[in-house]
Amino acid sequence: MLKLVLPLAAAASLFAGAAGAQGMGAEDARHLLNRTGFDAQLREIDEFARLTRSEGVERLLAGTHTQARTPPPAWAKAWTDPRTVRRMGEEERRAFVRLQVERGLELKAWWLAEMLATPSPFTERMTLFWHNHFTSSLQKVRSPPLMLRQNALLRRHALGNFGELLHAVSRDPAMLVYLDSATNRRGQPNENFARELMELFTLGEGRYGEQDIKEAARAFTGWSIDLDTGEFLFRPRQHDDGVKSVLGRSVRTGDEVLDVLLAQPATAEYVAARLWREFVSPQPQPEELRRIAAVFRDNQYDVRAAVRALLLAPAFWAPENRAALIKSPVELVVGTMRQLGVGVSDPLPFAFLLRALGQDVLSPPNVKGWPGGEAWINSSTLLARKQFIERLLRVDETRMAMQQPAMREKMESLKPGARRLMQAMAELHFSGRDWLAPFEGREAMVPLVLLAGAPAGDPSGSGTDYLRALVADPVYQLK
Amino acid sequence: MTSRRNFLAASVAALFSTSLFAQSSGYRRLLVLVELKGGNDGLNTVVPYADDAYHRLRPRIGIRRDDVLQLDERAGLHPALKPLVPLWEARELAIVQGVGYPSPNLSHFRSIEIWDTASRSDQYLAEGWLARAFAGAPVPAQFAAGGVAVGGSDMGPLAGAGTRAIALTSPEVFLRQARLAKPVGAGRNSALDHILKVEAGIVEAAARLDAGAQFQTEFPRGPFGNAVRVAAQLAANPSGVAAIRLSLGGFDTHQNQPAVHQRLLGELAAGLAALKSALLEARRWDSTLVMTYAEFGRRPQENNSNGTDHGTASAHFVAGGRVKGGLYGEAPRLGDLDGGNLRYAVDFRSLYATALERWWGLSGAKALNGRFDPLDILRA
Numbered sequence: 005m006l007k008l009v010l011p012l013a014a015a016a017s018l019f020a021g022a023a024g025a026q027g028m029g030a031e032d033a034r035h036l037l038n039r040t041g042f043d044a045q046l047r048e049i050d051e052f053a054r055l056t057r058s059e060g061v062e063r064l065l066a067g068t069h070t071q072a073r074t075p076p077p078a079w080a081k082a083w084t085d086p087r088t089v090r091r092m093g094e095e096e097r098r099a100f101v102r103l104q105v106e107r108g109l110e111l112k113a114w115w116l117a118e119m120l121a122t123p124s125p126f127t128e129r130m131t132l133f134w135h136n137h138f139t140s141s142l143q144k145v146r147s148p149p150l151m152l153r154q155n156a157l158l159r160r161h162a163l164g165n166f167g168e169l170l171h172a173v174s175r176d177p178a179m180l181v182y183l184d185s186a187t188n189r190r191g192q193p194n195e196n197f198a199r200e201l202m203e204l205f206t207l208g209e210g211r212y213g214e215q216d217i218k219e220a221a222r223a224f225t226g227w228s229i230d231l232d233t234g235e236f237l238f239r240p241r242q243h244d245d246g247v248k249s250v251l252g253r254s255v256r257t258g259d260e261v262l263d264v265l266l267a268q269p270a271t272a273e274y275v276a277a278r279l280w281r282e283f284v285s286p287q288p289q290p291e292e293l294r295r296i297a298a299v300f301r302d303n304q305y306d307v308r309a310a311v312r313a314l315l316l317a318p319a320f321w322a323p324e325n326r327a328a329l330i331k332s333p334v335e336l337v338v339g340t341m342r343q344l345g346v347g348v349s350d351p352l353p354f355a356f357l358l359r360a361l362g363q364d365v366l367s368p369p370n371v372k373g374w375p376g377g378e379a380w381i382n383s384s385t386l387l388a389r390k391q392f393i394e395r396l397l398r399v400d401e402t403r404m405a406m407q408q409p410a411m412r413e414k415m416e417s418l419k420p421g422a423r424r425l426m427q428a429m430a431e432l433h434f435s436g437r438d439w440l441a442p443f444e445g446r447e448a449m450v451p452l453v454l455l456a457g458a459p460a461g462d463p464s465g466s467g468t469d470y471l472r473a474l475v476a477d478p479v480y481q482l483k
Numbered sequence: 484m485t486s487r488r489n490f491l492a493a494s495v496a497a498l499f500s501t502s503l504f505a506q507s508s509g510y511r512r513l514l515v516l517v518e519l520k521g522g523n524d525g526l527n528t529v530v531p532y533a534d535d536a537y538h539r540l541r542p543r544i545g546i547r548r549d550d551v552l553q554l555d556e557r558a559g560l561h562p563a564l565k566p567l568v569p570l571w572e573a574r575e576l577a578i579v580q581g582v583g584y585p586s587p588n589l590s591h592f593r594s595i596e597i598w599d600t601a602s603r604s605d606q607y608l609a610e611g612w613l614a615r616a617f618a619g620a621p622v623p624a625q626f627a628a629g630g631v632a633v634g635g636s637d638m639g640p641l642a643g644a645g646t647r648a649i650a651l652t653s654p655e656v657f658l659r660q661a662r663l664a665k666p667v668g669a670g671r672n673s674a675l676d677h678i679l680k681v682e683a684g685i686v687e688a689a690a691r692l693d694a695g696a697q698f699q700t701e702f703p704r705g706p707f708g709n710a711v712r713v714a715a716q717l718a719a720n721p722s723g724v725a726a727i728r729l730s731l732g733g734f735d736t737h738q739n740q741p742a743v744h745q746r747l748l749g750e751l752a753a754g755l756a757a758l759k760s761a762l763l764e765a766r767r768w769d770s771t772l773v774m775t776y777a778e779f780g781r782r783p784q785e786n787n788s789n790g791t792d793h794g795t796a797s798a799h800f801v802a803g804g805r806v807k808g809g810l811y812g813e814a815p816r817l818g819d820l821d822g823g824n825l826r827y828a829v830d831f832r833s834l835y836a837t838a839l840e841r842w843w844g845l846s847g848a849k850a851l852n853g854r855f856d857p858l859d860i861l862r863a
Contacts, residue, residue, distance in 0.1 A: 194788060199793075372592045382650035383657070383664075383681055387663055482675060
């Protein structure tokens with residue numbers, strides 16, 4: 005193993021030398037880019053290696069945007085009044101449900117397309133972070149247009165202000181459906197939203213009482229949806245206008261509840277801890293976390309300020325925290341395809357793949373989202389990951405094999421989802437030789453680009469075989 | 484075939500090796516856990532149909548007296564559970580009412596964590612209760628795995644370092660892919676340790692699993708039916724596993740509960756009936772114990788959305804060829820609620836203690852962090 009560590013370090017210092025003393029160097033650049041984005045290519049790493057850490061972070065922040073570049077599906081603004089659905093006949097309704105399912109898949113494919121093509125992977129990582137924080141699921145919301153609108157909202161505020169995002173998400177129609185706010189009425193409160201608001205969106209578990217939830221739920225009564233338009237609608241007659249006591253404060257409205265929660269130091273700490281686990285390490289350092297939470301609060305919940313403090317914290321760069329996080333399925337799939345430079349014309353089958361890997365985007369398992377970390381990897385998901393990577397590096401062989409009659413027969417026997425994935429994979433092109441060409445004379449950079457740390461095994465071989473051995477190493481699953 | 488014979492010979496030899504025998508012969512008996520994800524409504528599963536309070540609390544979603552499948556003069560099953568009636572009549576189905584724990588937590592995630600780790604309500608444990616049990620009393624080395632989580636991506640009670648646990652969707656797919664696993668090198672942080680351990684588990688399990696038996700039994704269509712088929716295949720596998728975890732999701736019925744719950748209970752009952760049928764074919768019904776569990780039951784008072792909110796205690800099923808059928812625990816006391824929720828009568832860890840002590844012959848105290856009385860629901 006030692007013999008592999010040395011070339012890595014040598015390559016990094018060699019590069020730092022070439023880039024000038026103040027540049028962060030290739031190893032740091034790789035770390036910054038891959039922790040905040042999707043596996044970077046050599047050229048991106050070279051670009052960032054010349055910058056200082058601080059300049060690199062600023063470059064990342066400056067590159068973020070508030071709107072997706074991929075044009076939304078044609079039905080983006082379509083809204084169907086649920087009352088008309090209820091009036092539909094059996095067959096018409098079934099067709100309607102089928103259409104929603106298809107559009108849901110289209111939506112997943114749309115987001116994947118954006119992640120694959122975006123010039124700012126950080127924007128998508130943050131959008132995904134908020135999707136996993138303010139979760140909603142197509143499974144329950146059942147309206148792809150509303151889920152698309154929520155996704156746009158999360159992206160718009162992804163690096164904006166957390167307080168504004170919280171207020172906006174609380175009246176987001178998909179969220180209103182997902183956590184039953186739409187049926188939360190005076191005299192008959194539904195506590196679902198109020199509970200998750202405190203447990204998962206702001207304070208974190210154990211920082212409030214059952215009574216706070218009951219009172220908060222009353223404050224949100226009347227927050228509903230206009231069935232004609234699918235927009236947020238406040239229904240004064242369903243609102244309980246009485247005084248409620250939340251965390252010892254007297255409030256009347258839902259917005260006042262949100263402000264009470266934002267005024268709690270626990271909220272900044274809780275969100276900062278989640279950001280830490282996303283970007284730094286599985287275990288936050290208490291003192292550093294308090295510092296970053298204070299920055300977050302002192303900057304009125306400016307997400308940029310918190311992220312900047314986090315990415316410049318010594319812990320982010322600490323050697324013991326390198327290669328210490330497990331790639332999520334999205335990071336693995338999108339990252340691998342971006343890094344290997346395979347163009348994808350139809351991302352839809354890869355949405356099925358993400359489901360098999362345990363991260364069905366836009367359909368999280370429950371309101372807590374994906375637990376992540378080691379929970380990403382069990383025998384079933386690890387094998388599916390390895391199979392995907394192996395196939396991706398052998399797409400050319402697969403394409404040829406698929407011409408064989410025996411293979412065609414086998415394809416026929418697959419489930420439609422798996423067959424479509426095989427076909428989509430067969431349309432991809434990857435040539436190890438072409439990919440390796442820019443490394444000419446800088447061969448030691450190959451493992452540095454592909455792996456977050458020294459390999460666990462002893463990958464050997466040359467050319468494409470070497471590539472295969474590197475991505476098959478367990479360390480390829482880490483970031 | 485030779486390798487199969489070798490394994491059998493090895494396992495026979497292992498049975499006679501005294502230390503192993505003392506530790507773990509009990510694991511020849513299989514435990515199948517069925518998680519009802521989202522929190523199953525116990526009151527509409529095992530209905531206290533003779534209690535007026537029940538009908539008062541649930542004027543819209545309550546199960547009508549005429550519709551229940553009566554178990555006795557007070558309790559009846561939801562009509563969708565009809566496939567379980569033959570088990571009940573064969574006295575192979577125990578129904579434990581009022582299962583819960585002190586100071587209940589109403590959050591899905593925290594409460595399932597409490598169930599999975601067998602912790603107190605105010606205690607945070609990292610490892611699943613089965614993982615702890617297997618760490619204390621290892622599953623025989625010739626077993627394909629200690630536990631198998633079928634389908635779902637979380638390991639639940641099997642999560643933890645001390646056990647050989649795998650997750651798979653089907654043995655066929657698992658065996659086809661297993662060649663990709665190569666546990667190499669040493670770990671240097673917990674993330675890499677975890678990956679290497681999973682790789683090693685794959686290699687070990689793949690060496691001992693077969694592609695799975697074929698059954699006459701017809702399994703219900705859908706994911707749960709498939710999971711039941713896989714459980715039966717694993718049970719029939721000659722090198723054995725000690726525990727299998729299945730799950731059926733969707734029980735978080737805040738809205739429009741009647742139709743959803745009807746479908747889910749129907750899937751559950753048809754699945755369990757098929758499991759019994761297949762295990763009889765595999766001659767494993769007498770050496771299998773099936774238990775349901777969930778993070779909580781639901782609130783007795785229906786909500787305004789034709790559903791129920793998170794609650795506390797609930798009823799659970801225990802089934803198997805060695806189960807003494809009947810009603811256990813305590814019928815819900817709807818006149819004596821605690822903040823609108825049921826008081827528990829049986830600690831869930833007593834169910835776990837039953838599996839650990841009475842089924843496997845282990846000491847339950849260590850895995851459960853304390854003494855919990857097992858239930859007397861098994862025949863010798």
